[in-house]
Amino acid sequence: MRTQVCKMFGIEFPIFAFSHCRDVVAAVSRAGGFGVLGAVGFPPEQLEIELNWIDEHVGDRPYGVDIVIPGKYEGMGEVDPHKLEEMLRAAIPEQHRTFAKKLLSDHGVPELPEGEHPVQELLGWTAATATPQVEVALRHPKVRLIANALGTPPDEVIAEIHGSGRRVAALCGAAKQARSHQAAGIDLIIAQGTEGGGHTGEIGSVVLWPEVIDAVAPTPVLAAGGIGSGRQIAAALAMGAAGVWTGSIWLTVQEADAPPAQRDSYLAATSKDTVRSRSFTGKPCRMLRNDWTEAWEAADAPKPLGMPLQFMVTSEAVSRGHRYADKAKDVMFNPVGQIVGRMTAVRPVKDVMYDLVQEYLESVERLENLTATE
């Protein structure tokens, strides 16, 4: 499994793990992979706390930070986060807020207790809110990679990261986006097939990976979308990927911080239970299908707004869902990919890593036996 990205980052296995949970990030890097902290939900001050914690728990291993600067979003161009938030808030139709609130009350999800505030409405998915996160990340020497989702990051952000001696990665769901990333100087391209959890495109991994690999060679490509076993890693490397980028499988590890009721939903779900829905964030995002996603599909439902407006409407639902996960099961935001069907047990990160590597080795051996002459 010694690929060029192992040398690039000084890691043992080219297995990248995206997670919003710092414990998972540190555990993956300690186990020889490369943990990447999803920063989108953290205001800069909180991100600083999370990264300090990882620095203390990751030993001398490297890790990464993932930000979200979409190629297209409402209010693009406004760089002052407060002005942007005010401007966007004024653009939200009351009908959307009423619809969301009614869904929660119809399902008996309690209001947040007095004094407890919902997550920020405007998350870090604009240039105005993500750029300060980059500043924070670059102050941490063990952060060796900044990854961006939903578009090619602006030139000045790429230049700043490169200037600090770090690498830049960007996700894509089509070869055309991969070429734009490459033209902008991105070091590592992550090709995510439609089966992946979170925001995702329409092309399946088996078709997408070789298409992107060929489109941007010799730029290294990480294969993402649907990976939950060593066999799938072997397939990705056989196609020419320089490594794999995983997300869903870390939602049910022992170290993960999902509320128990949400974890149970993931453990019980089959590969048929996900849907690409715009109902939480405004862009197509793969999650468990439930009453919430169905309600926004109904003919009389308001049409989901663009990013970041839709999340400004739904952030309260996300917070109340987390706070009362056992009561909110049917209306919770449960982003996850189709591999959820194979996520059936809670195990520590190091066991998951061990199995991924072990099964990869068995797969390679099986193939070698196919070509061995007597």
Ligand SMILES: Cc1cc2nc3c(=O)[nH]c(=O)nc-3n(C[C@H](O)[C@H](O)[C@H](O)COP(=O)(O)O)c2cc1C
């Ligand atoms: C719960 C969840 C949240 C995610 N949030 C982000 C994000 O904020 N930024 C990002 O680059 N990717 C995000 N992703 C996508 C992952 O980075 C990764 O590409 C994807 O999970 C790979 O497919 P898989 O889920 O089949 O492993 C998210 C995925 C999940 C499951």
